Each structure stands twice: as C-alpha cells, then as structure tokens.
Amino acid sequence: MTKTIVVAACKGGSGKTTLCAALAAHASSTGQRVNIVDADPQQSLGLWYERRGWPENPRCYSAADEHDLRGAITKACAGADWVVVDLPGSLMRTDIAIRHADLILIPVRASMLDLEAVNPICEVADEAGVPRVFVVNAADKDWKLLGSAMDALAELGTVLPETIRYHEGHPAAMAIGQTAAELKSPSSRIARAEITALWAAVSKRVTRKARV
Ligand SMILES: Nc1ncnc2c1ncn2[C@@H]1O[C@H](COP(=O)(O)OP(=O)(O)O)[C@@H](O)[C@H]1O
Numbered sequence: 016m017t018k019t020i021v022v023a024a025c026k027g028g029s030g031k032t033t034l035c036a037a038l039a040a041h042a043s044s045t046g047q048r049v050n051i052v053d054a055d056p057q058q059s060l061g062l063w064y065e066r067r068g069w070p071e072n073p074r075c076y077s078a079a080d081e082h083d084l085r086g087a088i089t090k091a092c093a094g095a096d097w098v099v100v101d102l103p104g105s106l107m108r109t110d111i112a113i114r115h116a117d118l119i120l121i122p123v124r125a126s127m128l129d130l131e132a133v134n135p136i137c138e139v140a141d142e143a144g145v146p147r148v149f150v151v152n153a154a155d156k157d158w159k160l161l162g163s164a165m166d167a168l169a170e171l172g173t174v175l176p177e178t179i180r181y182h183e184g185h186p187a188a189m190a191i192g193q194t195a196a197e198l199k200s201p202s203s204r205i206a207r208a209e210i211t212a213l214w215a216a217v218s219k220r221v222t223r224k225a226r227v
Pocket residue numbers: 026027028029030031032033034059104152153154179180181182183185186187189
C-alpha cells in the first residue's frame with residue numbers, strides 16, 4: 016500500500032523542497048519505489064527533477080493547478096511504495112494534499128519568525144486528523160537558539176530529534192539535480208547520515224500510523 020508524506024509549512028524557505036528531494040532520493044536508493052509531487056506553483060521540485068534528468072525513481076509529477084494536483088497525486092500513488100508531496104509556503108492546496116496524507120512533515124527553522132508561522136498548518140492537520148511531526152532544518156548543533164526552538168515546538172507537537180544541519184551541500188546539490196547526500200565531497204557525509212536518520216524516523220512513523 017502506498018504511504019504518503021506531505022511536506023508542509025506556512026513559510027517559504029523552511030526547507031520543504033530540499034527535504035522532499037533528499038528524502039525521496041534517499042528512499043529510492045534503498046530500493047523503495049518513490050514518487051514525488053510538486054504542488055507548488057513555483058515548481059522548484061519539478062525543475063530539480065528536470066536537472067536530475069527525469070529519472071524513473073524517484074519520479075516527479077508536477078501540478079500546475081488544483082485540478083492537476085488531484086490527478087498528480089492519483090497518478091503518483093499508482094504502484095509506488097511512497098509518495099512525497101511538496102507544498103507551497105502557504106495553506107494553498109494543502110486541503111487537497113492532506114486528504115491523501117498519512118503523515119505531515121513540517122520543516123521549521125530555529126527562529127522566532129519561523130516558529131510563529133507553524134500554527135495554521137498544525138490546525139489544518141489536526142482538523143483533518145492527520146499525524147504531524149516537526150523537523151528542525153538548517154540549524155547548527157551548537158546554536159543556542161536550537162534548544163529553545165525545539166522546546167517551543169515541543170509545546171505544539173512531536174519534534175523529531177533528527178535535526179538537519181545547515182550545510183552548503185544542500186543548495187549546491189539542488190542546483191545540479193542531486194541531493195547533498197549524493198555529493199562526493201567529504202562534508203556530504205554528515206548530510207548523508209542526517210537524511211538517512213530522518214528517513215528512518217519518518218518512515219517508521221508512517222508505517223505505524225498508516226490507514227487501512
Ligand atoms: N539544511 C540546509 N542547509 C543549507 N541550506 C538549506 C538547507 N535546507 C534548505 N536550504 C536552502 O534554503 C533555501 C530554501 O529551501 P527550500 O527547500 O527551497 O525551502 P521551501 O521549499 O520551504 O521554500 C534554499 O536555497 C535551500 O537550498
């Protein structure tokens with residue numbers, strides 16, 4: 016049965032597209048059949064997929080409008096172990112995507128401006144009865160802000176301990192249709208370990224909560 020992860024946050028720049036690509040590429044490298052859906056009119060994930068060379072796995076379905084999004088999700092679910100949906104940095108199209116969601120992954124940066132923006136997506140997820148988890152993205156382990164951000168998020172829901180560090184490999188890799196974990200540079204080792212750990216944590220939760 017296909018399991019669907021929707022990556023959402025009412026904030027541009029939190030890392031939704033980067034984490035979608037990274038998680039999908041990692042999961043496909045482990046032998047899983049993965050489809051990704053680009054539900055953002057900016058089409059950043061679709062453009063990354065073009066730069067990647069239109070591979071079969073993970074394969075990307077881009078949705079130009081809401082009608083397309085329903086069709087894209089339906090097509091993406093056919094024959095896939097996993098579908099990962101990338102939403103825009105607002106509630107636009109969220110209602111359509113979360114109807115199919117088994118889990119909502121909410122990337123958040125460790126800053127007040129980002130923390131202040133998480134409530135709307137939490138409310139929509141809770142109204143729909145879809146489990147949601149936060150992942151802190153682009154923060155260094157020694158940031159004082161990291162601890163307080165994780166504490167503040169913990170008041171609002173589950174925060175995965177698998178934080179993703181700030182690493183220039185993420186933007187560098189996205190520019191060439193890859194992910195930081197796939198780069199050959201020595202520093203990509205950390206990104207690889209982090210994304211592997213994040214996928215393990217996220218996929219375990221979806222399996223537990225999967226609908227029948
Ligand atoms: N962990 C990270 N380390 C460094 N840069 C990151 C990280 N995650 C995302 N970025 C960069 O931050 C910017 C916004 O990320 P993006 O994935 O486009 O966010 P969103 O899809 O939520 O708008 C991009 O330039 C991306 O390369």
